Amino acid sequence: MYRIKTLNKISSVGLDRLDRSRFQVGSDVKNEDGILVRSAPMHDYEFPDSLRAIARAGAGTNNIPIDRCSEHGIVVFNTPGANANAVKELVIAAMLVASRDILGGADWVQEQAHTPKVDVAAAVEKGKSAFAGPELYKKALGVIGLGAIGALVCNIALDLGMDVYGFDPFLSVDAALRLDRHVHVVKEVSELYRVSDYVTLHIPYTSDTKDFINAEAIAKMKGQVRVLNLARGGLVNDGDMIAALESGRVAKYVTDFPDDRITTVKNVIALPHLGASTPESEENCAVMAARQLQDYLINGNIKNSVNLPNVAQEWSGISRLCLIHKNVPAMLTQIMTTLSDDHINVENMTNKSKQDYAYTMVDVNTRLTEEAVEELRAIPNMIRVRVLNH
Incomplete structure (x- = not known):
């Protein structure tokens, strides 16, 4: 169990x-x-x-x-x-509310309705121009990160009549195949910044991507750009974004990761992590x-x-060894030597690595003794040995 x-x-x-x-x-x-x-x-x-x-x-x-x-x-x-589909739909909503002051307009209508002696219909006709904004049609969208979400965003933006630019330094073949051929995939993110009216982030948060959008990046963007972050809060430097909003270089910033600092800043649309x-x-x-x-x-x-790396193997023996170890030389040799010394025949084996760690799956044609398992555990740089029986 x-x-x-x-x-x-x-x-x-x-x-x-x-x-x-x-x-x-x-x-x-x-x-x-x-x-x-x-x-x-x-x-x-x-x-x-x-x-x-x-x-x-x-x-x-x-x-x-x-x-x-x-x-x-x-x-x-x-x-x-x-x-991916849920986030894709929210991106479209975020672009719309960043363009046309839908949220502010809706709040204003409610204020009029709750004000004594106000003719709401007349007030709306008089005041609606304060909430006008540009259409998405024929605007340029820059999508940073072309994985499952980014690809869907690219493709639906094309359907909306936008000109779409994509950037992903680690673009895989599978991801590339998901993209519509009309997406302009650029090799340098600065190319995307230069042309985009909207920039949306769809990359993981790591030590390398922390503050991906900072003062230097914003300086390369078009004026009055609208930036969307529905990926991770730490991807955007709050201080640099606030400065860009105050100067007007960024027209609107939509974040799904509000905090005490950014939420109350003018022209920030803060969502409650709805992605x-x-x-x-x-x-x-x-x-x-x-x-x-x-x-x-x-x-x-x-x-x-x-x-750890992706590893899948059809069962081909009586017992299966699942070995997690450091990605260092001679590990496979030591594993195979240990099994051979114990007269254990290998039916099938798969080994893959991912950066500092590796995973080896070995199917054998006999039940493994505890002594054999302990010998495997004793190999230097071995982290975990697990035995499964078919």
Whole structure:
């Protein structure tokens, strides 16, 4: 029986994917094998020795201590693309409210309606010009990050009649195939800044992307640009954005990550982290997270991990070794030598690495003794050894 702890409310549609004859699931589970989480902070979470995997029902993993997980041999999954449609739709809404003062206009109408002796219809006709703004049609949109969300944003913006520019230094073949051929993919982000009336961010938050939008970046943008950040708060430097808003270089800034500093600034539209807040998105994320967690715990397969490589292998033996280790020379030689010395025949083997860490999956044609497993654990730079039986 695998024990799965939930740290947030996870959609029942996802939890129902976990066979209750094999999984115990709940927020009060102890000595958990796996964790399902959304936004709960985990940087101070004490990992039990039993913990093997964490599945984040969402794309961002900055609430999870990735480095510490890697050091303990804990696989961290996310669910890229599961909330892409929800975010795409919010981007369109964000561009509209950043262009035409829809929110301010709606609030103003309510004020008129609640003011004694005001003829609302007459007031609206007289005052509506204060809330006018430009159309999206034939404007240029710059999309930074062309993954699952960015590609959808590009394609729907084309449908709206916009001229679309995309930038992604790590553009994959799969991502490129998702893009409409009319998207202008540029090699330098400065090219995108130079032409875009709107700039929207769809990149992960890392040490390299912190303050991606800063004074230097804004200086390269067109005047009166409208900037949208529905990705991660730390991607935009608040101080530099405030200065740009005050000078008028940025006309509007829409953020899904309000804080005490940025929220009350003029021409900031602050949303309450609505990006993936749809029932459809929450269900999609929960289903993907649960499936990935289940496949890893039962079969050892890894898909959509942020700290270990994708590895999947059909069963071809009696027992399966799942080995997480440092990505250093001679590890495979030591693993194979240890098995050979114990007269264990290998049926199939897959090895892949991701930066400092590697994952080796070995199918063997016999049940493994505890002595053999301990010998594998004793190999220098071995982090975790797990045995699955078919």
